[in-house]
Amino acid sequence: MEYRDFPNIKGSPSLLGFGLMRLPLNSDDPKDINYELGREMISRALDRGINYFDTAYMYHGYMSEIFVGEVLTKFPRDSFLLADKLPINSIDTLDQAKEIFAHQLEKCQVEFFDFYLLHSLHREAIDKVNRLGIYELLADYKAQGVIKNLGFSIHDTPDVVENFTLQHDWDMVQIQLNYVDWELQNAKRSYQFLAEQNIPVVVMEPVRGGSLANLPADCKEKLKEADSTVSAASWAIRFVASLSGVLTILSGMSNPEQLEDNLCTIEGAYQISQAESDLLDEVRKLYLSSGRIPCTDCQYCMPCPYGVNIPESFSVYNRYLDSDDGGKFCKEYVMLDKGQPDACTECRECEPKCPQKIKISEELKKPRSYYEHITAPGCNL
Incomplete structure (x- = not known):
């Protein structure tokens, strides 16, 4: 496993991180986590060198943090780095932020978070962060040692990313980054800006919610022609791993096969050549011309008040x-x-x-x- 050191980061995160957003389930209910299989996957991940685990307040119907407390924290505390996030969209007062943070520590059964982020920011949420003084609260928690590294995750345009990054001191920033959104959402500009600021990038949605693992037939064929021995998902992981400004790549792995595939990719020769980069550009264009609705199955839109799935x-x-x-x-x-x-x-x-x-x-x-x-x-x- 590769570990990348950045000057301002406390700890050495594994290049491949385990996103606890798409854990194995016993049923269609996102709260119904398969603890036995999840525990086996966590153990396997740790054995192979993964040490960065990412959860959030609402993941798995508010049960992901419970899973962390009952499974991950049973392993030695110095064997893992835990990232959690403050749900800005669920907060209206500073007292609420304090209550949720305390509850997160309790649910996860930890005394501190190695990485803590403002979650899923956009223009309106940023206004709330500044109005309520949430950054100052979290900076104080960092000074107390209950947060080791402070950052934010964001889904917005590069200009919003740049503006908010410059407003405060950040240890890392989490953005959606993959070979489709490199152009589609101009993630390239956000990544390059953060690299220029010497702020490491935590990658979310490297496989775009699984859609880059389950490509349209013509896209699959192009990748198979280049290398029939590897998965479509491995191409997506390799793309982001090849970027030197990336701290860790979050992959929401739902079964042991996905975990093994990602591990083999990161442990192998993952650097993308220019010819392979050109190939992925062709695949991106084919993907965008397919007419697919660009949903990543994050479930943030749910539940619908009228029952639409x-x-x-x-x-x-x-x-x-x-x-x-x-x-x-x-x-x-x-x-x-x-x-x-x-x-x-x-x-x-x-x-x-x-x-x-x-x-x-x-x-x-x-x-x-x-x-x-x-x-x-x-x-x-």
Whole structure:
């Protein structure tokens, strides 16, 4: 395992980090974590040198931190670095921030956080941070030693990233970074700015919520032609690992196979050549032309007040685009039951919550319209 040292970082995080957002489950309920399998994966990760583990207040329906306390912290405290985050969107007062921070320490069963971040910032959330004096609170906690490294995670444009970075002193910044968003969301500019400021980058969504592991057929074919022995996900991990300003790469691993694949990638010769970079640029263009809805299944939009299963509605549609199997699409659409897109009232309550800035109410019309078309009288699948 590789460990990258940066001057201002306390500790040496592993290049591959374990995101505790997509842990193995016993059922479709995100709270129903498979503790036995999760414990085995944590143990395997530690044995192979992963020491950076990332959780957050609302992950797994507020159960991820409980998992940390009951599983991760049973291992020696000096064997892991724990990152947690303050849910700015759930806070209206400074006292609430203090209460949540104390509760997080209690749930995780730790006395300090190695890394602590303001979570999922955007313009409006930044205004709240500054208005309530939340940075000053966390800086005080850092001075007391209950936070070792302080940063923020953000889903917004590069100009917002740059402006907020310069407002305060930060040890690291977490951004969405992968070979698609390098251009699509101009993550390249955010990364280069942070590198110029000598602020290490924590990478989230390196495989874009799994979508870069499950590529459209033409994208898969291009990567297989280049190397048929490795997974599509490994190309995505290698892309971000090749960037010298990256501190750690967070991967939300849901099964032992994903863990092993990521470990093999990081432990191998991961540097991307210019020819391979050009190849990924071609794959990116094909991916963007596929018509996929760019959802990463982060679940921040849920629950919908009208019961729409937003992420799965998009997944059903995206799988159809990949397979062109209308019959399978209809079966999966019907299985959405009360979560079908036709329950959407276009209230748009979900849209400000979406890190990808998806116009959800508009995009939901795509699976709904196609289902209505394909099931119309006289239409042959």
